Amino acid sequence: MLRWSSHSAQVIIALVILVLGGTAEARELAAALAGEVRVVTSLAGRVANPRLPEGEVRVGGFGGPDALARWLTDHDVRAVVDATHPFAERIGTSAVTAAKKAGVPLLRLQRPGWQPQDGDDWRWVDTLDEAAGLVGTLGERAFLTSGRQGLAAFAGCTGTWFLARCVDPPEPPLPPKIEILLDRGPYPLAKEKALLSDYRIDVLVTKDSGGSMTAAKLVAARERGIPVVVVRRPPRPAAPAVADVTAALDWVRRTAAS
Numbered sequence: 382m383l384r385w386s387s388h389s390a391q392v393i394i395a396l397v398i399l400v401l402g403g404t405a406e407a408r409e410l411a412a413a414l415a416g417e418v419r420v421v422t423s424l425a426g427r428v429a430n431p432r433l434p435e436g437e438v439r440v441g442g443f444g445g446p447d448a449l450a451r452w453l454t455d456h457d458v459r460a461v462v463d464a465t466h467p468f469a470e471r472i473g474t475s476a477v478t479a480a481k482k483a484g485v486p487l488l489r490l491q492r493p494g495w496q497p498q499d500g501d502d503w504r505w506v507d508t509l510d511e512a513a514g515l516v517g518t519l520g521e522r523a524f525l526t527s528g529r530q531g532l533a534a535f536a537g538c539t540g541t542w543f544l545a546r547c548v549d550p551p552e553p554p555l556p557p558k559i560e561i562l563l564d565r566g567p568y569p570l571a572k573e574k575a576l577l578s579d580y581r582i583d584v585l586v587t588k589d590s591g592g593s594m595t596a597a598k599l600v601a602a603r604e605r606g607i608p609v610v611v612v613r614r615p616p617r618p619a620a621p622a623v624a625d626v627t628a629a630l631d632w633v634r635r636t637a638a639s
């Protein structure tokens with residue numbers, strides 16, 4: 382067992398920690414670990430101009446769980462932190478399978494989901510398709526924050542006007558009546574309130590992403606008294622998990638030193 386000292390820090394710095402990223406938490410963790418271990422953050426490559434984390438970065442899919450397991454072995458990875466978005470179902474599943482196969486410890490860093498408060502009118506659904514079936518019964522002008530890849534599910538919603546916010550321009554299919562707002566969080570409350578008012582939004586659609594960066598829209602919806610369609614998180618395989626960066630950092634340090 383290694384203890385913390387300048388000598389052990391030098392030993393530990395050679396250890397490779399893979400952070401599966403694409404979230405603010407992944408960037409925070411990489412920044413905190415930089416200088417302590419060799420941290421490699423992996424990004425899917427979906428966003429054209431991503432916010433890059435500190436440390437090393439690799440971009441693109443691994444080619445499935447077996448290929449990821451090989452990558453872990455080939456790069457002598459000491460531990461994996463799956464800090465991907467709670468809706469990134471495939472990589473979350475792949476990481477658990479690959480880590481088991483390669484015999485590498487894995488931790489999931491996943492922010493808690495949002496909880497409704499007094500005054501909220503939330504309608505929970507399991508999928509974006511279900512959200513698409515419901516939205517037209519709740520309002521006529523919807524603010525859609527499901528992300529670029531989620532818009533196709535609403536392509537058949539011909540009776541609803543949508544304001545869709547995404548980081549990069551979306552590809553068809555899209556709903557026929559739609560305005561695209563290209564923007565990147567965090568989104569402050571004053572801006573969200575103005576947006577709901579300016580566009581006369583009467584229903585909000587969101588995934589249960591959790592976290593503070595995109596939560597102000599929920600407060601704005603509550604204050605405006607409009608319903609919110611909330612898509613539940615998809616299931617991911619069981620894995621040791623923590624809810625914040627401090628706990629993940631602690632786990633990495635303990636795992637690296639064991």
Ligand code: NAP
Pocket residue numbers: 401402403404423424425427440441442443444445446449464465466468469470471472473475528588
């Ligand atoms: P996904 O459906 O779970 O992943 C699809 C495939 O993309 C995976 O099978 C994997 O390819 C590759 N991939 C995903 N994340 C990767 C990563 N961090 N590093 C390397 N390869 C990765 O994921 P998604 O929902 O498309 O999300 C893609 C990325 O965007 C994730 O990293 C996630 O953290 C981030 N993100 C997603 C959302 C969301 O709402 N889904 C929101 C914000 C950020 P292989 O099978 O070839 O390895």
